Each structure stands twice: as structure tokens, then as C-alpha cells.
Amino acid sequence: MPLENLHQFTVGVEEEYMVLDPTTKELKSHRQQIVNEGQKKYKEKIKAEMHQAVVEVGTGICKNVDEVFDEILALRTHVSQVANNLGFSIGASGTHPFSLWETQLVSDQSRYQAILNELQQAARSNLIFGLHVHIGIEDRSMAMQIANTARYFLPHIYALSTNSPFWETRNTGYKSYRSKVFDKFPRTGIPDTFESIEAYEKFIQLLIKTNCIDDGKKIWWDLRVHPVYNTIEFRICDVPMTIQETITIAALFQAICAKIYSLRRQNINFINYQRSLINENKWRASRYGIEGKLIDFGKEKEVPVKDLILELLDFVDTVVDELGSRKHLEKVKDIFTFGTGADQQLKVFNETGSLVEVVKYIEQRFLKM
Numbered sequence: 001m002p003l004e005n006l007h008q009f010t011v012g013v014e015e016e017y018m019v020l021d022p023t024t025k026e027l028k029s030h031r032q033q034i035v036n037e038g039q040k041k042y043k044e045k046i047k048a049e050m051h052q053a054v055v056e057v058g059t060g061i062c063k064n065v066d067e068v069f070d071e072i073l074a075l076r077t078h079v080s081q082v083a084n085n086l087g088f089s090i091g092a093s094g095t096h097p098f099s100l101w102e103t104q105l106v107s108d109q110s111r112y113q114a115i116l117n118e119l120q121q122a123a124r125s126n127l128i129f130g131l132h133v134h135i136g137i138e139d140r141s142m143a144m145q146i147a148n149t150a151r152y153f154l155p156h157i158y159a160l161s162t163n164s165p166f167w168e169t170r171n172t173g174y175k176s177y178r179s180k181v182f183d184k185f186p187r188t189g190i191p192d193t194f195e196s197i198e199a200y201e202k203f204i205q206l207l208i209k210t211n212c213i214d215d216g217k218k219i220w221w222d223l224r225v226h227p228v229y230n231t232i233e234f235r236i237c238d239v240p241m242t243i244q245e246t247i248t249i250a251a252l253f254q255a256i257c258a259k260i261y262s263l264r265r266q267n268i269n270f271i272n273y274q275r276s277l278i279n280e281n282k283w284r285a286s287r288y289g290i291e292g293k294l295i296d297f298g299k300e301k302e303v304p305v306k307d308l309i310l311e312l313l314d315f316v317d318t319v320v321d322e323l324g325s326r327k328h329l330e331k332v333k334d335i336f337t338f339g340t341g342a343d344q345q346l347k348v349f350n351e352t353g354s355l356v357e358v359v360k361y362i363e364q365r366f367l368k369m
Contacts, residue, residue, distance in 0.1 A: 094164025
């Protein structure tokens, strides 16, 4: 079935990178040097974050994932070159394997200082690196309906992105420990469903009115209809180690939105599972990545994650050619073959016994396709 308004499924991606000492492989505060230098070419596409050992990049609004690929490649390349010229190196991992948050400098920007003042150690220790994917949906009522349904698939994609098995020198036993760190923040995790966009916006206004937040951007759920942009923002994933993994994950989120949209246009509805059930799958994805099992709530049984991801690829198959993303979705099988970023980090550690070698490996993979 041809997709109406195909142009609306635009894609935008934000990634957060580690700034590293090229000798010790520790996190190293760059004091905005990389941002200041990088912005000479890419303006606001390169930004500072709360911790000074973090650099964030964001693409523009891309018509398709091929454009995202080109932009992320260009941004990663430029940030890496600028960092190298300034005496730093760059890597992409959901957590740094051994640096301590207690030793890291934080930004003096008023926005971040306000968050630190409110959230205290929860914010100070939030030294994590994520991937956010925006999918453009002009009709906010439809976006709310799509977001309600897309919640179910969050653990599936999260499992593919797992890239943070270590925290402060320890093997945590999780494939993604990043979410455990972020759970200390309020207004995080899998969201509830909302019966309408009006109900969602009323909820935001209530939080603002009662001084819980000063704007909707301080709702940090794993998925949200963006309070400012006409997008659905997927926030659950660790930053992937490689460029291709980022593009594959972005392509999956785009395809899920397009597929749900096309079915809703045919008046085909879905069961919106409760948050507590989806949370069971999120925990499993965090703990075991793609090597575990998730619950198929329709069948009421455990199913290997890889089988469910293959089912998801079948589910979205009718829209991927029109979106132009098939070649990127086929790369899911490479993740199955070589493992997620977490699997690769653990493999290096098991072979070398050295977390420094793990960081070296992360560095080497930063510009890999």
C-alpha cells in the first residue's frame, strides 16, 4: 500500500560522544574547546553537554536514512579531527568503562547548573552517552497514537543498541548499564499511554503549573511526542559504537512509525500494553541484550530476542522500500553475527583482561561504517 505523506517521516539523530585522553584513555574535560572549534563549520550541530567530557552532535532534518548516514559520517569525522588536533580522542559507548564520575568537571551553563541544583548527585553521576532519534510526524494527534503503539517495540530496538556493560571499572553483568544510571532521574523510562494529544499536553501543563518542570523538555521518557517539534523522539538507546549501527537503529524507528501510520490509516488498531509489562522486556533487554529472551505478550511466552527482531523486520517490510531503508535494515543481521557494542566490549575484555584495551577498541570503531 503506498504511503500517503511519505515526506513526513523525516529523520533526525542526536549522538553523545566520550572525550578521551589519547594516552590514558580516561575521560577528559575539553572545556568547550571541541565545541567552539567544531561550531566554526557545523554551527549548532555540535553542542556541549552537562559534563565537560561529553560532546553532542545532531543532524539536520533528513528526508531519509541515507541522508542521516552522510551527516553522521561527516559529524563524527569532523569531531574526531578537531579533537585530535586539540590533543583529545573520541569514542562512542553508553558508559565509559572505568572513568569515575566523581572526578569529572561539569558545565557552568545556567541550564545545567539548575538541573544540578535540583537533582544533585543523580545529575552529577549521570555520566552516560545516548542516541536520540526523531521521526517527523506533522499531525500531532496521529503522532500520539503512533507513540502509544510504538512503546511495545522499544525493548526490541534497545537490545540491538546495548553498548554499556561496564561502570566505574566494574563488569556490571548488564549489556546496558546506562539505563540503570539514568533511572535515578525523575520522569524517565517507559511512558504511559495517553488517550489523545490533548490529554498529553494537559499533563505537561499540569507539571509546569505545579512547578515540577519549567518546560516539557524535562520529561525524559524513553519515547515522547516532542513538546516543541512535530516529531516522535526515541530516547531509549545507548549511543552505538559505529556509524552503521546508528543508521540501522534510526531506520528501524522510522519504519515502525511508518508501518503503524499505514495500518491506522486502514483503521487497524493495536493492543496498547501497560507500562509494567513493557518494563519487564526493557529490563531483559538491558540485562541480556540480543542474547536473551523477551516476552511475546500476545502469545504469553518467552521468545528469543533475535526471533522477535526478525518478526519486527517482517512486520515493517511493506514500508521499507518506499522509505529507501532496506539496505540499512539488512545490517541487523551483522549485529546478530558480530554482537552489539556491549558484546564486543566484553569480548575484548575477556581476551585481554584490560579495560584500557576496551577503550582503545571503542576509539578504533568510532569511524567504522
